[in-house]
Amino acid sequence: MERYLLFIRDDDGHDQTDIHPSESSAREALADYVRSRTKCRGSVTVLLDDDAIDQYFAGRDAHFLIARLAKTMRREGDPA
Numbered sequence: 001m002e003r004y005l006l007f008i009r010d011d012d013g014h015d016q017t018d019i020h021p022s023e024s025s026a027r028e029a030l031a032d033y034v035r036s037r038t039k040c041r042g043s044v045t046v047l048l049d050d051d052a053i054d055q056y057f058a059g060r061d062a063h064f065l066i067a068r069l070a071k072t073m074r075r076e077g078d079p080a
Contacts, residue, residue: 004069006066038056
């Protein structure tokens with residue numbers, strides 16, 4: 001079963017990590033995070049998720065990662 005990791009390192013020094021059932025779910029959570037942070041700073045909310053994400057991360061020393069996690073099959077003789 002695949003899961004998607006969302007990792008955010010913001011410019012305030014706090015890291016956030018979440019696991020999501022799909023890539024689109026992780027991206028929606030990232031857009032929600034961006035919007036919640038920009039409301040605090042008085043910025044205008046951009047309508048499209050991708051634009052909001054690009055604008056937020058372009059303007060600060062912050063990073064995000066969305067990565068697919070997949071359970072690998074055990075080889076015979078490997079410990080459980």
